[in-house]
Amino acid sequence: VVLTGGEVDTIAGLLSLRESHAFTLYAAPPVLGVLRDNPIFNVLNPALVPRRAMMPGERVALSDAAGEPLGLTVEAFAVPGKVPLFNEAPEGDDPGRSDEGETIGLALSAGGAELAFVPGCAALPPALKQRLARAHTLLFDGTLFRDDEMIRAGVGRKTGARMGHMSLDGPAGTLATLDGIATRRILIHVNNTNPVLLSDSPERAVVERAGWEVAEDGMEIVLP
Amino acid sequence: VVLTGGEVDTIAGLLSLRESHAFTLYAAPPVLGVLRDNPIFNVLNPALVPRRAMMPGERVALSDAAGEPLGLTVEAFAVPGKVPLFNEAPEGDDPGRSDEGETIGLALSAGGAELAFVPGCAALPPALKQRLARAHTLLFDGTLFRDDEMIRAGVGRKTGARMGHMSLDGPAGTLATLDGIATRRILIHVNNTNPVLLSDSPERAVVERAGWEVAEDGMEIVLP
Numbered sequence: 001v002v003l004t005g006g007e008v009d010t011i012a013g014l015l016s017l018r019e020s021h022a023f024t025l026y027a028a029p030p031v032l033g034v035l036r037d038n039p040i041f042n043v044l045n046p047a048l049v050p051r052r053a054m055m056p057g058e059r060v061a062l063s064d065a066a067g068e069p070l071g072l073t074v075e076a077f078a079v080p081g082k083v084p085l086f087n088e089a090p091e092g093d094d095p096g097r098s099d100e101g102e103t104i105g106l107a108l109s110a111g112g113a114e115l116a117f118v119p120g121c122a123a124l125p126p127a128l129k130q131r132l133a134r135a136h137t138l139l140f141d142g143t144l145f146r147d148d149e150m151i152r153a154g155v156g157r158k159t160g161a162r163m164g165h166m167s168l169d170g171p172a173g174t175l176a177t178l179d180g181i182a183t184r185r186i187l188i189h190v191n192n193t194n195p196v197l198l199s200d201s202p203e204r205a206v207v208e209r210a211g212w213e214v215a216e217d218g219m220e221i222v223l224p
Numbered sequence: 225v226v227l228t229g230g231e232v233d234t235i236a237g238l239l240s241l242r243e244s245h246a247f248t249l250y251a252a253p254p255v256l257g258v259l260r261d262n263p264i265f266n267v268l269n270p271a272l273v274p275r276r277a278m279m280p281g282e283r284v285a286l287s288d289a290a291g292e293p294l295g296l297t298v299e300a301f302a303v304p305g306k307v308p309l310f311n312e313a314p315e316g317d318d319p320g321r322s323d324e325g326e327t328i329g330l331a332l333s334a335g336g337a338e339l340a341f342v343p344g345c346a347a348l349p350p351a352l353k354q355r356l357a358r359a360h361t362l363l364f365d366g367t368l369f370r371d372d373e374m375i376r377a378g379v380g381r382k383t384g385a386r387m388g389h390m391s392l393d394g395p396a397g398t399l400a401t402l403d404g405i406a407t408r409r410i411l412i413h414v415n416n417t418n419p420v421l422l423s424d425s426p427e428r429a430v431v432e433r434a435g436w437e438v439a440e441d442g443m444e445i446v447l448p
Contacts, residue, residue: 008267012239015232019309020380038262042310043232085243086266156244 002054002074003027005103005120006034006084014044022048022065028076029053030102034084056104076104077131080122082164094162097122103164107135113223115139116182119189122164124177135182136223139215142187145169145194145203153193168196168207175210186213186221226278226298227251229327229344230258230308238268246272246289252300253277254326258308280328300328301355304346306388318386321346327388331359337447339363340406343413346388348401359406360447363439366411369393369418369427377417392420392431399434410437410445 001023003010011034014025025044027035032051035041054060054076062072081103088095105118105128116135120143121128132138143165150156160167168174168187178185187207190196195203196214207214225247227234235258238249249268251259256275259265278284283299305327312319329342329352340359344367345352356362367389374380384391392398392411402409411431414420419427420438431438 008239008264012236012264015236015239034264038264040232040236040258040262040264040308040310084264086264 001025002076002106003031004079004106004117005081006031006087007120008084008086010119011035011041014041017044019043020045020048024063025049025051026054026060026074027051028055028101028104030100034087054104056101072108072110075107075109077107077128079103079105079118079120079128080125080164081120082122097164105131107131110223113137115221115223117188120164121166122161123166124174129177129181132178132181137184137186137221138178138182139186139188140174140178141165142168142174142190142194142196142212142214144191145196149193149195150191155193168194168203175207175212179210184213184221185211186215186219188215190214225249226300226330227255228330228341229305230255230311231344232308232310234343235259235265238265241268243267244269244272248287249273249275250278250284250298251275252279252325252328254324258311278328280325296332296334299331299333301331301352303327303329303342303344303352304349304388305344306346321388329355331355334447337361339445339447341412344388345390346385347390348398353401353405356402357405361408361410361445362402362406363410363412364398364402365389366392366398366414366418366420366436366438368415369420373417373419374415379417392418392427399431399436403434408437408445409435410439410443412439414438 032053056076056078059073059075062070062074064070078099078101080097080099083095083098083102103120105116108115108117113136114134115137116132117139118141121141144160144167146169147160147167150158166174187196195201196207198204256277278300280300280302283297286294286296286298288294302325304321304323307319307322307326327344329340332339332341337360338358339361340356341363342365345365368384368391370393371384371391374382390398411420419425420431422428
């Protein structure tokens with residue numbers, strides 16, 4: 001298991017895994033700190049689930065629980081993000097961007113081609129864009145279409161920026177910034193307010209014209 | 225939301241509730257301590273989700289998020305249990321029974337009849353049995369049929385007793401001890417090794433002959 005951040009939707013699934021299941025858990029040091037600060041994660045018995053710090057630029061050859069190599073390597077790279085919601089101050093002031101390495105992206109490779117997995121991204125500095133350009137297939141943060149769509153829909157008071165997510169639309173949005181990057185581009189981590197989930201929405205047409213797919217349950221991805 | 229213990233299967237669901245959903249959270253003081261010790265539960269904004277200590281014998285009239293009474297009262301009673309697995313010592317020595325109030329049962333009443341809800345119970349002292357005798361309908365810990373069935377099935381090394389659960393079978397088991405208690409008796413919290421889940425198993429026939437039902441998804445319960 002490789003964690004890309006310390007937010008609830010990234011780490012709570014660890015609590016649903018079968019007791020006494022053996023695997024190795026990789027995460028950035030600040031995320032290992034989140035797990036350490038929450039004793040509920042001791043339910044993962046350290047004798048069966050060793051925790052390993054994953055540093056940006058380190059290539060790790062993944063193996064199964066018996067130590068057999070899976071023929072898959074993973075490399076982490078830092079991504080602008082935000083501290084987990086539950087570690088924000090109770091009053092809800094915006095803690096601002098965090099580039100301390102809580103949030104990472106993953107480059108997976110098997111054979112030769114690379115797949116980049118970035119479920120949360122607050123901004124795209126040039127070095128990150130260059131890193132993503134090496135991927136054949138890019139799975140990228142598609143949380144919101146417009147930064148204020150949750151407010152407009154009356155379901156929340158936060159913008160995408162406040163939650164640590166770039167949005168798809170606009171001149172500094174994902175569609176404009178990642179135009180032409182990677183052979184195959186797929187939106188993941190799509191919020192239920194995002195109209196790209198509707199196959200007949202104008203917004204879906206916009207992302208498809210820009211060369212993006214919207215991920216769906218059971219999707220299989222083949223690298224060349 | 226009323227918590228009956230601090231084990232992962234009892235509290236982790238709090239992390240899957242929709243953000244900014246308002247409700248009141250009731251739990252025994254040791255369980256509120258577990259939540260306090262795990263900052264991930266700060267995702268439940270204290271302005272929207274007040275936490276209230278529930279003491280054995282205290283009757284609480286439940287209301288909805290807007291404060292409207294639901295016509296339902298709940299009363300907690302202490303039940304023998306075990307500290308949560310993730311708070312056990314790492315080496316796995318048996319921490320033994322805990323009667324410190326981590327584990328509670330609930331008596332729900334609406335109109336006049338009472339339903340008792342006891343998803344985990346390590347033993348049945350006489351006072352607890354007397355308390356359960358007041359219920360019209362009893363939902364009770366049906367984790368294992370035989371104390372050693374997980375070991376026999378090769379899926380674990382723990383007995384039911386080690387996990388803080390009475391088992392159904394045997395002279396000190398639930399079927400014998402709760403014989404004749406309550407008008408309607410339903411097994412809940414049934415482990416996937418328990419043969420009573422199979423409608424054609426000899427063990428299912430045994431529990432049915434003893435006047436027990438096995439709970440199922442979508443079950444509706446009507447009190448007289």
